Amino acid sequence: MKRFIVFAVALTVACSAVVAQKIPHSVKTYNEATARRTEIILPQVKGYNCYKGDFHIHTSYSDGSVNPAGRVVEAWLDGLDVIAITDHYEGRSGERRFFKVIAPYFNGGEPLKYQSAGKAKSVKADFNAIHQEAVDQVEKSGYPMLLIKGCEMARGADTHGHFNALFLQDLNGLYDADLEVAFKRVKEQGGIIIHNHPAWKRKTSDKTEFHERVYSLGLIDGVEVVNGYTFYPHIVRRCIDEGLTMFGNTDEHGTTAHRFRQNGNLRTMTIIFAKELTEKAIKDAILKRRTIAYSGGYLIGEESWLIEFLNAAVDCRLTAVKEKNEHIYMLTNQSSIPLRLRRGRTIYELEPFKPILVSFGKDKEGVEATKPLYTVDNMWVADYKHPKVEIEIDK
Ligand SMILES: [Zn+2]
Ligand SMILES: [Zn+2]
Structure with missing residues (x-):
């Protein structure tokens, strides 16, 4: 019995100590020093x-x-x-x-x-x-x-x-x-x-x-x-x-x-x-x-720097050449700046790191029709103009 009482007292002391330890008085919810x-x-x-x-x-x-x-x-x-x-x-x-x-x-x-x-x-x-x-x-x-x-x-x-x-x-x-x-x-x-x-x-x-x-x-x-x-x-x-x-x-x-x-x-x-x-x-x-x-x-x-920048940023791969002169390219914008390309009235939004597949030349004759040649709508060069850029393939 005496041993039981000693054990019970010891247990009570231990439990209250545990409870006191378990509730700190201040806790950080977030590490503000690691702002990204x-x-x-x-x-x-x-x-x-x-x-x-x-x-x-x-x-x-x-x-x-x-x-x-x-x-x-x-x-x-x-x-x-x-x-x-x-x-x-x-x-x-x-x-x-x-x-x-x-x-x-x-x-x-x-x-x-x-x-x-x-x-x-x-x-x-x-x-x-x-x-x-x-x-x-x-x-x-x-x-x-x-x-x-x-x-x-x-x-x-x-x-x-x-x-x-x-x-x-x-x-x-x-x-x-x-x-x-x-x-x-x-x-x-x-x-x-x-x-x-x-x-x-x-x-x-x-x-x-x-x-x-x-x-x-x-x-x-x-x-x-x-x-x-x-x-x-x-x-x-x-x-x-x-x-x-x-x-x-x-x-x-x-x-x-x-x-x-x-x-x-x-x-x-x-x-x-x-x-x-x-x-x-x-x-x-x-x-x-x-x-x-x-x-x-x-x-x-300056146009030359913008063209260099675009070609460095955009990865262009010829993925398939199909019937009727159709060329398929995969374009990937590897920069954080979105690029807005246009060919005729068709707009191609090149969002950062999101490849798109584009098709050129189908039912059209000649090499010119298959070239990835674009006007870059979100670039300005001299005289309030947008540059025209032919994107380098498989570089
Ligand atoms: Zn100022
Ligand atoms: Zn000022």
Whole structure:
């Protein structure tokens, strides 16, 4: 009996201990640290890798709503490889708001006066520190991402417009009331300049007097053929005729989730054909104009690069030759970007990684009728045209 009582007591103690152990006070329902990136798979083109970049992004330090660290995380999850944070040099409403909030704690309670760079004729912010916040986030996260140091210089839309200065060493001290002088300071640092949203707040994308001058002086290296979801068809021709690089940038001020992902789109980007993800290789590719732009399902660029891209992305196999000259091809889009091909009035939607079988030549004579020759409806080349591409067979 005594042994039974000892056993019963021991059992009760053990059970209550087990119960106490079994109910933890906090339990994780999900591992939030493993947020998944949208990987954008693109082919190798002419021996180059396709890197995905956005060279025009704002943070809460100018007039955006996300801080630099948030921009890095966002770009990583969106599938990008290289970004430039390009806060406005002249007008930074974010700082002004911040000044308003902290004003009671300084200057004996007197409101602090905020002066933008433009009005003060000197920079009152440390732009390098903005870039450094993004660099710190890349290092903290361990993302294999490249950050380019840059800023946006903005003056009146009708006369000057907006320009991004990229690949800089020191962002402070670039300002000058004369924008042309500021451009020359960018060039002294080995930086490049791109003309942003060329028809913004204007009815035309034609050059102004200021543009004529700075373009002819060789100060402009590239132009945004697309900014966010706005495409500037005339700019494709300008880039080809004047040897300028085409860019597709978001100019994001809000969140890309809201603007792109929630609309079911990949983010607007510049696709860069480069050997490796280093500042030198990316800059070299940009200066040699090895880019195409992507926006809202469209690819925009020089015809030769678009054709190379399409042929690298699409695997085309002749699967059967039947009676009456009928040729059957299997087409597989091996990239993450859907392609919309057209032959006559027939449309062929090439969704990523979903092969389709197509038939050509039946009851028609000659080799021409059997060729996989298409107009690519979701590509734009110069003069607001779609390219015609003959797809390489069994490559
Ligand atoms: Zn702008
Ligand atoms: Zn901007």
